[in-house]
Amino acid sequence: MLQMSWLIPLFPLLSFILLLLFRKSKSESTAWIGVLLTGLSLVMSVGVCLAVWQGEGIKTEGTWFQIGERAITMGFEVNPLNALMLVIVSLVSFLVHLYSKGYMHGDERFGVFFAYLGLFSFAMLGLVLSPNLLQLYMFWELVGLGSFLLIGFYYFKPEAKAAAKKAFVMTRIGDVGLFIGMVLLFWQVGSFEYDEIFATVKNGDISDGMLTLTALCIFVGAVGKSGQLPLHTWLPDAMEGPTPVSALIHAATMVAAGVYLVAAMYPLFQASEAALTVVAVVGGLTAIFAASIGLMQKDIKRVLAYSTVSQLGYMMLALGASGYVAGIFHLTTHAFFKALLFLAAGSVIHAVHTQNIEEMGGLWKKLRLTGPLFLIGALAISGVPLLSGFFSKDEILASTYADGKYGLFWLAVIAAFMTAFYMFRLFFLVFTGEARQEKKDGQKDVHESPSVMTFPMIVLGVLAVVAGYLNTTWFGTFLSDYLARGPVELPHGDHHGPVWIPLVATLASLLGIGLAYLIYQRGTLSRDWITRSFPGLSDVIYNKWYIDEGYDQTVVKGTTGLSKLGALFDRYVVEGLVTAVTTGVQRLGRIGSRLQNGQVQSYGTAAIFGIVILLLIVALTGGYFS
């Protein structure tokens, strides 16, 4: 089984190629190719995961090419961590394929969409299987490509175009960080292999400064992909893509790749306290910051997007607070409930053809399945006890506290409260109350989505509930035991801090829910009391802290300005020099021809003049007159 695990990414690749070939065919049955092949890789990865659960991992490599003596290798590695990731990725991917069959129905580039999905899944699975940094980096970029293509799937929409570009460039910034870190490590270690890197790190052959530097560079890569501060702005815009894409890429898998990277390189981070702290702080800040923006968004997908950012912040915080397991755990649960939420949102949008939550409402009765599933998702993410989100979030808080990062701890708690609030704001606005959208004529009545769409949601709904029991203080810590067999030796000492932490978390989430209930359901508090009470603050928050504008003003303007300047320089200085020379020669020529005035006697004079000059020089240099 394990030996064959390299096949897992290849199925989606195959589907990509096949679908590109059948691009032309109008029938939508081509979708089944994608579904089938991803299904295959799902089955395999489950098998692999189980195999790893029982036994050891595996690592196989071959030389890719050689630089002088050094061989650059390619291959695949299966260890507990990436086996788990395999399952998550292939599962969500499979479900999303299925879902899209319904969601993308009637789109003229139906086949292409599935092809892109296949490409992405291939890249993501390959990334997870990579045994060395270089290979990871390559798939890392390919994943970016997949996301780019899918965000820009509606290529005719200017917003989509802009968003796709933004996503690629922003992540590219992070990637360059990763690139630098990777190369620096190479010259320290002499290899890209994880295990060799870890070995060198353990032996302490690398100076602390260099350790921190490389760790931070790599973290920059993670920041870019996982939409952490300050490179998060692309992620909300990425919602221009079709909703299933948002579910797959920008909720469950790719954005989690950053977290996965940090986890995969964890020994390196562990070796540098500073790096860990940075990770934690960035994570914490992102969590609260994104959550705050989420409070006031009007677009259902954007709310979810910001919540994603904030949840990713949680994971980073966990890893930074040496809560390795907690991070991975939350990654897992988040993958499920966030994908669920997105798919549900998708089905809502599918039903009402708008993304503005203020135009929705009263869908609970109309969408009999979507409603409850969305509720489950909301509860899970809000960290209501007994659902998956609760356990993972609790773990994170605990480890943060245990790590002595109290400030971040309280930040996280507040973020949790906010999360609960905006999720339920969303829920109430969308599902309860009256339909605020006046029906446009010629629009068919709101109806539940087809079963191909609901089935994946149900699966995810179930997982969103049960995934939490992978690792609980009460039933047993399967996950941590499982991960403990990985290359990373987990920080010792139990993270399960004081008992009151779960209570606090629960309290925070309940408070949030309650507040949302009061405002958006009961209306005891008028909706805009915040806006009224703190106009300035709310304005800033509503405009996402003006980050985009800030970037436009500084970075973008600066670069374009520099470029324009360069153009002028090129035009006037570089070209100018050349023209100066040529005109100079021309002048000389004009002078020469002016001397040629047709007077034979002046010719003679010139000649004599020349001779005399020569003679004079001879006389002077020879010291004749002296």
Place this chain on the structure above:
Amino acid sequence: MNTWLLSILIFSPLLGVLVLMFIPSHDEKSIKWLGVLGTLFPLGIALVVLSAFNIAEEGLQLAERFSWISYEVFQSKGEVKYPIFYEVGVNGLSMVLILLTAVVSVLAAIASFSIKQNWKSYFILFFLLEMGMLGVFAAQNLFLFFIFFEITLIPMFFLIGRWGYLEREKAAYSFLIYNGVGSAILLIVFVALFMKTGTMNFEQLAYTLSLPQAELNQLFITKGFKMGMLIALLIAFAVKLPVFPLHSWMVRVHVQAPPAIVMIHSGILLKIGAYGVIVFGAGMFPEQFKSLAFIIGLFGVINLLYGAFLALTQTDVKRVLAYSSVSHMGIVLIGLAAVNESGMTGAVFQVVSHGLISALLFFLVGALYDRAGSSELSAFGGVAKRMPILAGIFLAGGLASLGLPGMSGFISEFMAFLGLFEKMPVLAAVGTLGLILTAVYVLRAVLAITFGAEKDLHKADDLSSSERIPAFVLLAAILFIGIYPAWLSDMLRPTLDAILLGLGG
């Protein structure tokens, strides 16, 4: 047979010229097809050469050497012969470049179907050009190298000046003059070396120059002389490469020349500069080259950033690509400056990969120009709707040129930077900024054309079958190198190792 193989290869394009002579100049169809056949023939021979070429073996292969010119000089030592031989041969490096030349020429010939007039003289010059390029890479002594180098200039002058776009003559002249400066410096250097050492053969020269200083002094070869020669060489090839601030001619040529010719030009001719720097610069003046490494690296980074920055705001896609060429040549310099395996390999990879990528992109731009009658970005939009294949390949090409893994661009960038990071991390780090900028300008240009609301073009049909061949072949090659670089690196290693041995790197 093998003894003559290379010469046959070099002069094989002349067969095409010969046949064309007897075709009536109005017979468009057969001339064009002959044009393609005439380039396929050298390609075939190039493949034969490749099969005869032993990758594992080091040093020169398939070498030929005939006495050519001999000057007799009476000196204090008595009569000294100053012989010039006709010597050709291939090592890994030149083999690769010869293949590149043969392939790109064929595709450019196919791309030349869009030429509107005077096909006969066009293809005759085209063949002469190909002969020149093949010769440059196969030549094994300075004299021969210079001759073929100059042979490439003249056909280019005509091809640009006769078949180019509006400002073609200006472009042709600046091409001529700039390259003239380059070759002028080259000639002086070559003759100076010749008169000092009495030989023009690369290997003998490298050997002579590597003699201990004491013996060199008897030949009047001082350290200063060496350094001067190297700097002159670098300047000469910097014109060809081109290196900031000597790049303006290249931009003009790329904008004005017909697409097929630009494919050749940016695909191969620019590479002569890199080839020269490697073979003459690094190969003959190792110590001096090493001492100049930082400056070379600096210029590399400047090129990379300067080109990228200027490409950011160009409104004409040709100009964007032109400046991107400047930027990518910067990566070549970066690789060379690293003076280690990965750097050198990266540089050569970049040479090859940029050859393929820019050929592809300029070909597509030519196709777009045929459809829109313009290459202004503003003239396009939503091309993906009506021409999905063109748009797709264009996007792929763009991604390749911004160094997406799995494509040739990535390997070369990766190795070049890998190399430089070992020697000058800070400089390299600054250089990586270029990677971001590249992404920005490439996407800006590509998306502006393929994405967005559709603009109507007077001719909006997708790539025709004759246009698909070059596009697909190039894309395939790009992917092949990107996925299986070992093929290239194995062929290069012996040669580069030899050079690096001299560099002591």
Place this chain on the structure above:
Amino acid sequence: MSSVPLAAYLMLALILFCIGLFGALTKRNAVIVLISIELMLNAVNINLVAFAKYSINPGMTGQIFSLFTITVAAAEAAVGLAILIALYRNRQTVNVDEMDTMKR
């Protein structure tokens, strides 16, 4: 009895040469220009003859040389005048400074 030093002859020749040169370069009348050139040549003759007598190894050669010079000078004058006449036929002028139809 001839105690005139060589230098004197040379100086005379030099002065004569310069006068001739001056004439050749400044006079408007073409005929005078030709004559001035003759003057220059004759200055050379004086040199030759003087050297023939006073140089480190005196001999006939100088004088023979001057004979040749004289002949050549005569021929040159003849040719010059012939061309001048042809020119005069076409242009009705012998002014040198009017002969500038070809310039730049």
Place this chain on the structure above:
Amino acid sequence: MDLDTLLSFKWSVMAPEFIILGVATLLSLIDLFMKKESSRKPLAWLAGAGVLAALVAIFMQLDLEVTSILYDTYRLDSFSKAFKILLLLGTLLVLVLAASYKKEDIEENRGEFYYLLLSALLGAMMMASSADLITLFVGLELLSLSSYIMAGLERRNKRSNESAFKYVVSGGIATAITLFGISYVFGLTGETNLFMIAQNMQEPELLKHGFLLMFAFIIMFAGLTFKIAAAPLHMWAPDVYEGAPVPVTAFLSVVSKTAGFVILLRVIIITFIAAPGINSDNILLQVQPYIMALAAATMIIGNVTALRQRNIKRMFAYSSIAQAGYILVPFVSNSSLLFELIWFYLLAYLFMNIGAFTIIQILTAQEKSNDISIFRGLFKRSPWLAVPMTFFLLSLAGIPVTAGFVGKFGIFMGALGLEPAHYWLAAVMMATTLVSYLYYFNVIAVMFFRDGEGAKVSVPSGMAAILAFCAVSTIVLGVMPDLALDFFYGNFDINEFFMNIEAVDTHTH
């Protein structure tokens, strides 16, 4: 000396000169007795036959050892043979060119053109094969006087007259200057025989007169630059070239120039090879900077001024000035390659320039204009003129696979060969060469890139022959320069040039 000494000399070695002389006289007599209106075509063929015969005679002399008549007043050595071949070849081509010259006004006095050409040739040949100042001077004057008349051959043509007169005046001044210099050289050594002069240069007496010698040298050198149209006596060239009929221009720019270089080599190299200059160190080393300056100036003036010319003949005048500058470069570093380099370059120059002038004549004759625009669209109108013209221009510009390139390459070898290498001179040469690209390629651009109006051009068979010959030789010499070089090395031993056989014994047999 008595008669039998006179007869004892091996007069047969003068066969080429005698042939030319004979034919020239014969032509003049025939011309005299021919009816005025009858065509002079036969004279052309006769003259051509004569030149050919002389050429054959020289080839028969190739393996003759050095011979000298009357104390080196006539001297047959490799040097003279080598360069006489160039002179005769050039004249032959010019003859063919002139034979198919169309203009009517030259019709009436065609006759004298031929024997003037021959007498000029005779003068040039004397310059090539004499080692005595007197004969050299006479030869020079014979060449000059004949060419003065030839320049003015179109009696009705104002420009022709004017150019002739300018030629006479500048020529007269130049002669005077040269002679003035010569007179001092003679005075200081008391000899006219070059070898004797060279010997007497060693006299301790002379060391005192370093300055005088230096002055004499420079004056003489400057005077001699007249014939090769180099600075400072170059300014006559454009006007004369423009005014004179094309064949004469071709003659001036090729044969006469070659003769000029011949006499320069003879006089300068033999006489001053070991002469003491100021403070009695070698004069040739001392004058190097001055010759350098002259060469550089010539190259710059020629090339830069040519940029502005619209008149094709003037442009070629400047180009030929520039070429003279190139050929002066080897003089500077008088390397031992000197002779073959200059010889080869002049050979290449002969082909490319006469070729170019042939085409110029064809076009000017047809379009009745000298403006560059006569080349418009030549490639479209008659590619078989445009292509060779391109070869010639490329060769003049020194682009590879043309003879011109090999010539330039050789000149570089000359400039950079010896220590100290003259880098900046080479640099100037390269820079000016680049400038020359501009105007040479301008003509090419006019031929290829402009659309030509105007009829298809008809080419007389004679000219077609010249074109073919010149084009082929330009390319062949560019691809296989060894054809020429081996011929040179095989038949000519430059040491003969320095061999003073008079010193050994005056009267052999």
